[in-house]
Amino acid sequence: MTRLNRIFLIITVLFLLGADYSKEISYARKENMVNSQIKVRGVTDERVLKAMGKVERHLFVPLTHRHLSYEDYPLPIGEGQTISQPYIVALMTELLELKGEEKVLEIGTGSGYQAAILAELAKEVYTVEILEPLADRSQKLLKELGYKNIKVKHGDGFLGWPEHAPFDAIIVTCAPEKIPPALVEQLAEGGRLVIPVGAHYQELKQLKKIKGEIVSKNIIPVRFVPMLRDEESKK
Numbered sequence: 001m002t003r004l005n006r007i008f009l010i011i012t013v014l015f016l017l018g019a020d021y022s023k024e025i026s027y028a029r030k031e032n033m034v035n036s037q038i039k040v041r042g043v044t045d046e047r048v049l050k051a052m053g054k055v056e057r058h059l060f061v062p063l064t065h066r067h068l069s070y071e072d073y074p075l076p077i078g079e080g081q082t083i084s085q086p087y088i089v090a091l092m093t094e095l096l097e098l099k100g101e102e103k104v105l106e107i108g109t110g111s112g113y114q115a116a117i118l119a120e121l122a123k124e125v126y127t128v129e130i131l132e133p134l135a136d137r138s139q140k141l142l143k144e145l146g147y148k149n150i151k152v153k154h155g156d157g158f159l160g161w162p163e164h165a166p167f168d169a170i171i172v173t174c175a176p177e178k179i180p181p182a183l184v185e186q187l188a189e190g191g192r193l194v195i196p197v198g199a200h201y202q203e204l205k206q207l208k209k210i211k212g213e214i215v216s217k218n219i220i221p222v223r224f225v226p227m228l229r230d231e232e233s234k235k
Contacts (some may be wrong), residue, residue: 112138
């Protein structure tokens with residue numbers, strides 16, 4: 001194979017992997033994702049469905065997996081982390097019960113996709129990522145996409161972001177073995193916390209703070225990457 005043929009082959013493979021994503025292809029796949037993966041499973045919040053149909057998920061997926069961006073499963077994003085299955089993103093977002101004026105905290109920025117969805121639905125989004133390469137990458141991408149209501153922090157999400165508390169809603173996209181006390185403390189009165197909890201077996205939970213007390217509801221069994229901790233912040 002000549003050098004020219006090798007270059008042509010590489011370009012062809014990159015195209016097939018999704019390096020070139022036309023607006024028409026993206027729209028069709030997003031529409032199919034919303035209709036066949038999300039609506040049929042019972043997500044009904046029209047604002048959530050609209051956001052899921054608007055945000056370009058493929059922009060948050062590595063090039064090698066971009067052709068799978070709108071499929072019905074999580075995908076690797078590097079650093080041992082994943083971007084969640086579209087349905088799970090939609091379900092967790094719906095459970096936050098956002099109306100548009102909320103201040104939201106996300107724990108586990110990852111690729112930045114969930115933060116982008118939240119930014120379409122809430123007034124302010126604060127997101128914390130413990131892995132610095134992911135925090136830097138997501139911050140850069142979200143800025144390039146024009147999101148001005150998202151603030152990204154590199155830090156230990158177990159501790160939340162106390163400087164900006166209280167939060168009307170908190171979403172956690174990694175699984176601690178127990179609910180972090182700091183997140184409960186930083187939840188505003190009437191606020192919602194959506195979080196997967198557990199080690200080997202995980203349950204997605206929705207918690208509400210009502211008159212200072214926490215009311216918890218189990219939603220569905222899930223499988224998330226474990227919540228990582230910063231050794232220094234544990235002390």
